[in-house]
Amino acid sequence: MSAPKDLPRMDRRTALQWMLTATASMAARDAQLVAADAASSNAKGYGPDPVMAKVYKPGDVWPLTFTEPQRRATRALCDVIIPADAASPSASAVGVHDFIDEWISSPYPAQAGDRRVILEGLKWIDEESARRFSKTFAELSPEQQLALCTDLAASKPKPELKKGAAFFKRFRDLTAGGYYTTPEGMKAIGYVGNVPSGSFEGPPIEALKHVGLA
Helix, strand or coil, X not given: CCCCCCCCCCXXXXXXXXXXXXXXXXXXXXXXXXXXXXXXXXXXXXXXXXXXXXXXXXXXXXXXXXXXXXXXXXXXXXXXXXXXXXXXXXXXXXXXXXHHHHHHHCCCHHHHHHHHHHHHXXXXXXXXXXXXXXXXXXXXCHHHHHHHHHHHCCCCCCHHHHHHHHHHHHHXXXXXXXXXXXXXXXXXXXXXXXXXXXXXXXXXXXXXXXXXXX
16 A cells, blocks of 8 residues: 655644634633643743744744644544534644644643643554554544544543543544634634624714814
8 A cells, every 4th residue: 555645734824823813712721731831831931922924834933743644643533523514614624633733832831731642642542543443543434433532532431541531632622622713613603703793884973073073
């Protein structure tokens, strides 16, 4: 079998803008991850934030983390969590796997715990896939991927799946947080945002007269 081709990457500036926007909006955090983030920062600076007017290439600002196999696993897992339907694209179709790569690669203390959880979790899910089906997660059929994720999403997962379940919960939160900050995701949940509901013909003449403009 021929080697799989590398997955195309999202434009770097777009991915960085997306990641920084989501950082501001994803306020709910797991308490243990916050503690791990604070401990890992050691009060060190992380340098300047990206300048969104610039065009960045891979390796600029901060290096990306995922290897190609990790990107494939991430993409497959994103699409199990948010598959395409008749009205909306899948998570990978809008680039959520690239968003997660930027998220865990960034130097900010708030992301430090997620980097560890995601990288260890991707390793775990490939090992569990190999144990069950003799394939990596990305190579599984959609039915096999769903069966494994259903076990991880159970309200009371089996003891041997405890580590995988914790990873899956955080990965699911990041996938949803990334997806629903895209225009496609906001449309899927009916969020309109700061859009005028009707036409604006200017202030009334009385107001203009009051300030000496009419």
